[in-house]
Amino acid sequence: xxxxxxxxxxxxxxxLAKDLSQASRERRPVVWVSYDDFCQRCRxxxxxxxxxxxxxxxxxxxxxxxxxxGLPDLSAMIITKPKARTDSGNLxxxxxxxxxxxxxxxxxxxxxxxxxxxxxxxARDYADWPEAPPF
Numbered sequence: 001x002x003x004x005x006x007x008x009x010x011x012x013x014x015x016l017a018k019d020l021s022q023a024s025r026e027r028r029p030v031v032w033v034s035y036d037d038f039c040q041r042c043r044x045x046x047x048x049x050x051x052x053x054x055x056x057x058x059x060x061x062x063x064x065x066x067x068x069x070g071l072p073d074l075s076a077m078i079i080t081k082p083k084a085r086t087d088s089g090n091l092x093x094x095x096x097x098x099x100x101x102x103x104x105x106x107x108x109x110x111x112x113x114x115x116x117x118x119x120x121x122x123a124r125d126y127a128d129w130p131e132a133p134p135f
Contacts (some may be wrong), residue, residue, distance in 0.1 A: 017024060018079065059075040060075070066134075077123055
């Protein structure tokens with residue numbers, strides 16, 4: 001991962017957080033952003049990754065940088081494509097690899113959707129995102 005790629009996508013994620021936060025405050029439906037959707041947005045800033053590589057090359061390193069700085073995890077806002085399931089409806093969650101730093105610190109287990117959703121809300125509702133990347 002290039003630090004330049006993380007810098008390039010940071011404003012996209014901050015704007016997404018602000019949009020999601022405003023939708024939540026206004027009680028409008030939330031538009032979930034999948035890895036595929038995010039890849040399309042990344043192309044607009046010159047980051048050309050696939051939905052398979054965006055996690056390892058951009059989101060995981062960005063996640064590590066933000067956690068190191070004590071900031072909410074912006075990568076929590078990107079989800080796997082929801083798949084209809086007959087037993088539980090649409091399953092919303094990030095990729096399995098998203099949990100790795102939290103599992104390593106014994107804060108969560110892979111698949112703990114309530115843990116992820118709290119991180120999603122923290123990133124979405126954080127009011128003090130710096131406009132420029134803090135790294």
